[in-house]
Amino acid sequence: MRGESEPCLVPAREYDAALSDLDGVVYSGPAPVRGAVAALAGARQAGMRLAFVTNNAFRTPSAIAAHLSGIGVPARAEDVVTSAQAAATLIALRVPAGSPVLVAGGMGLRLALRGRGLRPVSTAAERPAAVAQGYAPDIGYGLLAEAAAAVRGGALYVAANVDATLPTPRGPQPGNGALVAVVVTATGARPLVAGKPEPPLHAEAVARTGARRPLVVGDRLDTDIEGAVRAGCDSMLVLTGVSTARDVVLAPPGRRPTYVAADLAGLLQPQPAIRAIGATGRGSGTGADGPFRCRGWEAWRQDGRSPLKLAGEGAWIDGVRALCAAAWSGERVGADQVEPALSVLGAAG
Numbered sequence: 001m002r003g004e005s006e007p008c009l010v011p012a013r014e015y016d017a018a019l020s021d022l023d024g025v026v027y028s029g030p031a032p033v034r035g036a037v038a039a040l041a042g043a044r045q046a047g048m049r050l051a052f053v054t055n056n057a058f059r060t061p062s063a064i065a066a067h068l069s070g071i072g073v074p075a076r077a078e079d080v081v082t083s084a085q086a087a088a089t090l091i092a093l094r095v096p097a098g099s100p101v102l103v104a105g106g107m108g109l110r111l112a113l114r115g116r117g118l119r120p121v122s123t124a125a126e127r128p129a130a131v132a133q134g135y136a137p138d139i140g141y142g143l144l145a146e147a148a149a150a151v152r153g154g155a156l157y158v159a160a161n162v163d164a165t166l167p168t169p170r171g172p173q174p175g176n177g178a179l180v181a182v183v184v185t186a187t188g189a190r191p192l193v194a195g196k197p198e199p200p201l202h203a204e205a206v207a208r209t210g211a212r213r214p215l216v217v218g219d220r221l222d223t224d225i226e227g228a229v230r231a232g233c234d235s236m237l238v239l240t241g242v243s244t245a246r247d248v249v250l251a252p253p254g255r256r257p258t259y260v261a262a263d264l265a266g267l268l269q270p271q272p273a274i275r276a277i278g279a280t281g282r283g284s285g286t287g288a289d290g291p292f293r294c295r296g297w298e299a300w301r302q303d304g305r306s307p308l309k310l311a312g313e314g315a316w317i318d319g320v321r322a323l324c325a326a327a328w329s330g331e332r333v334g335a336d337q338v339e340p341a342l343s344v345l346g347a348a349g
Contacts, residue, residue: 012267015234021219025240037072039263089194101131133157215233276329310323
């Protein structure tokens with residue numbers, strides 16, 4: 001989180017592009033996340049370029065762009081970057097042009113491979129140079145068996161992503177990571193991974209947008225934010241999807257966002273600096289223990305083992321920000337140390 005020496009800034013004016021996740025950020029199923037359409041329109045008006053970066057390898061960029069346009073977020077296929085495209089690029093850099101590639105996935109992956117000058121195939125008998133695996137809801141045992149045979153035969157093995165689950169109206173369902181585990185179990189081979197949090201998808205997005213100072217926006221600490229940290233890129237976590245306030249307060253160093261926002265409106269709102277205000281009689285008041293102030297909220301650590309403390313009033317998201325600063329100021333805290341403070345925040349909200 002930003003320190004007290006840094007000025008309050010509006011992300012849409014500070015960064016030239018938002019590399020935004022989709023599920024849980026812009027839309028949830030067929031419908032937009034509340035406030036997302038207006039926030040993205042405002043960011044564009046402020047001069048921020050929008051790119052939509054997703055681990056979804058099944059849907060094509062044109063289908064995703066149509067979905068976005070249908071909910072009021074104008075988009076072209078060129079504005080969408082998928083893990084299928086990143087996987088195709090990764091393969092194209094390692095095998096000759098025109099090589100056969102066995103596709104254990106859907107149309108999004110097939111089209112991405114063709115776009116990179118590769119030839120999608122469906123059987124190991126065609127001696128593919130590589131296997132590209134991505135989620136498809138109708139994938140069956142036969143195709144997974146062909147993928148395993150090709151990998152055992154020496155084919156380069158690439159997974160679009162290894163997300164263990166994917167969000168559905170019925171709750172989390174098995175994702176591509178679960179399907180990859182089938183091939184890994186059968187062959188002992190580990191794939192190269194193109195999607196978040198691995199670097200290839202981020203590199204693809206930056207290359208295609210030409211962004212000089214991008215901001216990664218997402219709802220998952222383990223994919224969006226970790227990927228940004230690994231790429232050395234600033235990030236914003238929005239609390240409209242998978243990761244919760246509790247998750248971000250407990251986040252390890254490699255998954256800590258630059259900013260935390262309630263939703264995409266955070267792109268247009270001044271992001272407050274967190275002030276370490278020193279000793280006030282609360283807790284130790286020494287070193288990095290705080291207290292830490294974010295607008296009307298203060299959070300502090302009494303010692304390394306005691307629960308974090310939170311007091312104040314105002315917008316709940318500012319309380320989350322203050323808690324993050326306190327939790328991240330020293331050794332990692334446990335869930336039992338943050339629950340009392342989160343309950344204060346919940347009661348205030």
